[in-house]
Every structure is written in C-alpha cells, then in structure tokens.
Amino acid sequence: MVRVLIPSGALGLGYDRDALARGVACKPDIIAIDGGSTDSGPHYLGSGTSKYSRQSTKSEWRELMAARAEANVPLVIGTAGTCGADTAVDWLVAITQEIATETGANIKVAVLKSGQDLDAMTAALEAGRISPLDPAPELSTEVLKGCTNIVALAGAEQIQAALATGADIIIAGRTTDTAIISALPLARGCHAGAAWHGAKIGECGALATTSPNSGTILIEFDSEGCTVIPMGETAQATTHTISAHMLYENSDPYILIEPGGHLDVAGARYVSLDETRVRITGSKWVPSHRYTVKLEAARRTGYQTVSLALVREPRYVAHVRQWSDDIIAKCSAKVRERLDLSAADFTLELRLIGVDATLGDLETHIASSSEVGVLGVVTAQSQSLAREIAKLLNPYLLHHPLTEQEEMPTFAFPFSPPEMDRGEIYEFCLNHVLELADPMEAFQLTTLEMAG
Amino acid sequence: MTKLVEIVVKVRSKNAGPFWLTIDIFCGSAEAFTRVSSGLATGMVATAFKIEQQMIKRFELEELHVIKFSLPRPYVQGTLADRDMHGASYSTLLNDIEI
Numbered sequence: 001m002v003r004v005l006i007p008s009g010a011l012g013l014g015y016d017r018d019a020l021a022r023g024v025a026c027k028p029d030i031i032a033i034d035g036g037s038t039d040s041g042p043h044y045l046g047s048g049t050s051k052y053s054r055q056s057t058k059s060e061w062r063e064l065m066a067a068r069a070e071a072n073v074p075l076v077i078g079t080a081g082t083c084g085a086d087t088a089v090d091w092l093v094a095i096t097q098e099i100a101t102e103t104g105a106n107i108k109v110a111v112l113k114s115g116q117d118l119d120a121m122t123a124a125l126e127a128g129r130i131s132p133l134d135p136a137p138e139l140s141t142e143v144l145k146g147c148t149n150i151v152a153l154a155g156a157e158q159i160q161a162a163l164a165t166g167a168d169i170i171i172a173g174r175t176t177d178t179a180i181i182s183a184l185p186l187a188r189g190c191h192a193g194a195a196w197h198g199a200k201i202g203e204c205g206a207l208a209t210t211s212p213n214s215g216t217i218l219i220e221f222d223s224e225g226c227t228v229i230p231m232g233e234t235a236q237a238t239t240h241t242i243s244a245h246m247l248y249e250n251s252d253p254y255i256l257i258e259p260g261g262h263l264d265v266a267g268a269r270y271v272s273l274d275e276t277r278v279r280i281t282g283s284k285w286v287p288s289h290r291y292t293v294k295l296e297a298a299r300r301t302g303y304q305t306v307s308l309a310l311v312r313e314p315r316y317v318a319h320v321r322q323w324s325d326d327i328i329a330k331c332s333a334k335v336r337e338r339l340d341l342s343a344a345d346f347t348l349e350l351r352l353i354g355v356d357a358t359l360g361d362l363e364t365h366i367a368s369s370s371e372v373g374v375l376g377v378v379t380a381q382s383q384s385l386a387r388e389i390a391k392l393l394n395p396y397l398l399h400h401p402l403t404e405q406e407e408m409p410t411f412a413f414p415f416s417p418p419e420m421d422r423g424e425i426y427e428f429c430l431n432h433v434l435e436l437a438d439p440m441e442a443f444q445l446t447t448l449e450m451a452g
Numbered sequence: 453m454t455k456l457v458e459i460v461v462k463v464r465s466k467n468a469g470p471f472w473l474t475i476d477i478f479c480g481s482a483e484a485f486t487r488v489s490s491g492l493a494t495g496m497v498a499t500a501f502k503i504e505q506q507m508i509k510r511f512e513l514e515e516l517h518v519i520k521f522s523l524p525r526p527y528v529q530g531t532l533a534d535r536d537m538h539g540a541s542y543s544t545l546l547n548d549i550e551i
Contacts, residue, residue, distance in 0.1 A: 038467075038469060039467055040538075133471075135471055240516065243515070244516055247518060249474065251468040251472045252511070252522065253513060253518075254511075296470075301531075351535070358536055358541045359535070360533075361502075362500070362545060364545075427528065427530055427531045428470040428529065431469075
C-alpha cells in the first residue's frame with residue numbers, strides 16, 4: 001500500500017490546515033502538489049514566471065515543508081512556478097533555500113529541469129523526432145528560434161529518478177499533473193491503471209469531492225486499485241464526484257495520454273466504501289511502442305497597450321458598433337499616415353463590453369444595455385510603438401461623433417491616462433510530442449544540500 | 453420545445469489544454485439525459501460554434517447523465533483573437549438551443 005497526500009490542487013491556491021494535519025496523521029508515504037498549468041495563458045511560460053504571489057507561495061511552501069518534516073517522507077512539486085520553465089524552478093529553489101535558512105532545516109533537494117535548448121530541439125525536429133498532435137500550429141526551425149521557453153512534460157519515470165536520489169524535497173519543472181502522484185505507487189509495484197487513475201482524480205486536490213475548497217485529499221494505492229479519501233472534515237467522495245472528475249479539463253473522458261502510454265478508464269468500477277471514501281478498480285494502463293513527452297512552448301508576438309472608455313449616452317449606445325467601426329477605419333488610416341506604417345505593422349481592435357466582448361462573432365444574444373465599455377487593444381512590435389498608436393486612438397475614444405453634423409461628444413475615461421501598457425505578449429506555439437530513446441534524455445536532474 | 457438550459461442542471465465549458473475546448477452537459481436525471489441525448493444533435497453544437505460537425509467529438513456518459521463535446525478551441529488560448537482565457541464562457545452558446 002502506498003499513500004499519497006495531496007494538500008491542494010496547486011501551491012498558492014490555499015487549503016484547509018486542519019485537513020492537511022489530518023492527512024499528515026494518516027502517515028502518507030509522500031506528499032505531492034502541483035505548481036501550475038497552462039490554464040492561465042501563455043504569459044507565464046513565455047516570461048518564465050509564476051502566477052501566484054511570492055509571499056503566498058513561500059508561506060504555503062513553508063507549511064508543506066514542515067508537514068514533510070513531521071511525516072518524514074518526500075515532498076514533491078511538479079510544474080514549479082506555474083509554467084515549469086527553468087527560471088520558475090530556480091525561483092522556487094531560491095524560496096526553498098530562504099525557508100531552510102530561516103527555519104534551520106537541513107534538507108536534500110532534487111531539482112528536475114524540463115527546459116529544452118534550441119540546438120537539441122532543432123536537431124530533434126530535423127531528425128523527425130518531433131510529431132504534431134491535433135490541432136498543431138506550423139512548426140519550423142524559425143518558430144523554435146522565436147520561442148522564449150520550450151519545456152517538455154516529464155512523466156512518472158523522471159519523478160522516479162528524482163525520488164531515487166533519496167531527496168527530501170523534489171522541485172520539478174514542467175511535469176504532467178498526474179506524474180507526481182503516480183510515480184511512487186508505480187515504483188512500488190501498485191496497479192498501473194489505478195496509479196494513473198487515482199493520480200488524475202487527485203491532481204486537483206479536493207476538487208473531486210463534495211467540498212472542493214478543503215483542498216486536501218489522500219489516495220491509497222495497492223496492487224488491485226486505489227481508494228480516494230478526502231481529508232476535509234465534511235468533504236465526501238462519492239461515486240458521482242469521482243467518476244465525473246475524469247471529464248474535467250480532459251477532451252476524452254475515458255483516455256488520458258501520458259509519457260509511455262495511456263490510461264483507459266472505460267472499464268473502471270467505482271464503489272462507495274462508506275460516506276466519504278470511494279474505491280476504484282478496473283482502470284487499465286496501456287503502454288505505447290514509443291516513449292514520447294509532450295512539448296509546450298511560447299513565443300513573443302508583440303507588445304500591447306490597452307485603453308478603456310465608457311459610452312453612456314443612449315444614442316451612442318444604440319449605435320455603438322457603427323461608431324466603433326468608424327473609429328477603427330479613421331484611426332487606422334491616421335496611424336498609417338502619421339507613423340508611416342503599413343497595415344501589417346500593427347493591430348487595432350475595439351472590443352465592446354456589454355455587446356459581444358466575450359464571444360465575438362459567435363455571440364447571438366445582442367441585448368441592449370445602458371452603457372458599453374470600449375476596450376481598445378493595440379498590438380505592435382515594440383511597447384513604444386503600441387503606446388504611440390494608443391495615443392492616436394485617444395482623441396477618438398474621447399470625442400468621436402456619430403455623424404459630421406453634430407456637437408462634439410465627450411465619453412467617459414475612468415483613468416488618466418486611459419492607456420495601459422501590457423508589456424510583452426506571448427502565444428503558445430507547440431502542440432507536439434518529442435520521442436525519446438531514454439526518458440531522462442531531455443531532462444536534467446541535480447541535487448543540492450541545503451543547510452539551515 | 454424547451455431551451456437546453458431549462459432542462460439540464462449545468463452546462464460547463466473549460467480548456468482541455470491550450471488547443472482544445474471541452475463542454476460537459478450535466479443532465480441531472482435519466483429522463484433529462486434521454487431527452488438531451490436524442491434532442492441535441494451534434495450539428496446544433498457545430499452551428500453554434502460555426503464549425504464543421506466532423507470537428508466535434510461527442511461522448512455520452514449515461515451513468516453520469518452527462519453528454520460531453522470536445523472541439524478545437526475557436527481561437528488558440530491566449531492568442532490575439534482569443535477573448536476568454538479559460539474558455540468557461542463558451543458554454544453559454546448552448547444554453548438557448550431548443551430541444
């Protein structure tokens with residue numbers, strides 16, 4: 001039997017301290033927590049930074065380090081610093097060193113890096129070792145050169161290598177959400193299908209229970225299946241909450257693809273053991289012929305400046321689309337003329353908040369509202385240029401009339417200046433897998449001794 | 453004819469990675485599941501998203517009373533044209549489909 005304690009769905013999200021204490025009292029064999037995902041967008045991978053506040057991360061990590069010391073088992077974090085890029089791993093390593101110093105802890109730390117260098121990626125692409133998933137953006141050596149960060153998603157094998165160093169704490173770069181949970185049960189010979197299925201259930205902490213905010217969940221793995229045990233005082237796992245979790249953020253509710261194979265839960269059986277625990281059996285692990293790891297990358301696509309204006313006058317609200325289309329046409333022409341730019345050098349967009357800003361051309365419900373927010377979005381190849389263009393937009397957002405023959409209107413700017421620089425803009429540019437001859441080939445494992 | 457949102461417990465959409473969107477329709481009962489399963493054609497979802505029906509994967513999870521659709525994201529997450537980073541608002545496109 002292997003017990004994996006999962007404090008919450010992600011470091012920095014918070015958890016119920018009593019639930020964590022209850023989990024530690026259950027004598028886990030490992031504590032595993034996820035540090036991120038792509039869900040917050042390409043900025044974090046593009047810039048190699050964390051979404052969560054440093055102070056909040058440090059405070060939770062300190063508590064988890066204390067829980068680890070009390071349980072005297074390894075603590076592993078995957079996808080450190082939201083994106084799992086090498087700089088985000090270094091950020092959490094530095095936080096760990098600070099805590100060790102402040103608390104006088106002597107710990108061994110294994111650091112698993114998932115960052116890929118350009119030369120290795122170019123060679124892999126030319127050797128045909130990078131294959132597209134569906135739908136895949138166009139990939140070339142030029143695209144690779146433009147990436148600010150490329151990471152490979154580590155699986156159970158790389159986490160097992162880190163565990164084998166005997167480290168107290170493992171700080172891993174990009175990993176699959178599940179690998180940090182499945183690694184130890186798999187290494188100890190637990191049922192492979194159950195190891196991955198239980199990991200998928202546990203990867204969001206208590207989200208698969210009736211009390212998602214309690215955070216902490218414990219999963220017991222054995223040779224035949226796994227048992228899901230929520231740690232929140234009133235949290236319950238039911239066959240419904242557990243089986244429904246396979247739907248979550250997963251395009252296929254029966255299949256989960258991992259490095260080295262896939263999980264198939266079509267034959268899984270869910271049984272309530274009592275009011276809080278659910279037993280899972282019958283899940284299947286299907287090994288693949290090739291060992292592949294998924295790649296993620298982000299590249300810079302420009303710089304942005306946004307402006308916000310509010311239209312409240314009823315006649316303008318009623319004709320706001322006509323008004324904004326006219327601004328786009330006139331302002332774009334002025335930008336081309338004044339700044340000597342071509343249409344390809346910039347984009348200028350006005351999103352109408354209160355009309356269709358969320359769904360764009362898919363919107364079918366055009367309701368009338370008393371006011372409309374006008375979000376100007378300017379993108380160009382430098383911040384100064386984006387700001388210049390946004391400044392040319394300013395007089396239109398302030399005073400543009402619906403017709404030539406009317407008194408000059410004035411709209412509401414909530415801020416001075418109305419322009420806000422958004423900095424560098426990134427986009428995800430890989431949906432591909434990389435074939436490896438050896439699971440460790442694309443990853444770097446090092447160990448550090450930290451002394452308090 | 454009744455609107456989908458009035459028959460089911462919840463329609464949820466979410467990213468499944470940066471390139472896919474997944475929509476879960478929680479019907480809440482066997483009756484509602486049967487009604488939605490037979491009344492909500494995949495083509496209706498394709499129309500709402502202005503895409504070809506073949507691009508949509510459909511799953512019927514009878515035990516859970518859930519019907520699930522997965523499709524390539526209308527815009528890749530976080531690109532200039534994307535307006536909903538987590539993809540959670542796309543579910544509203546299905547609310548008013550008449551069953």
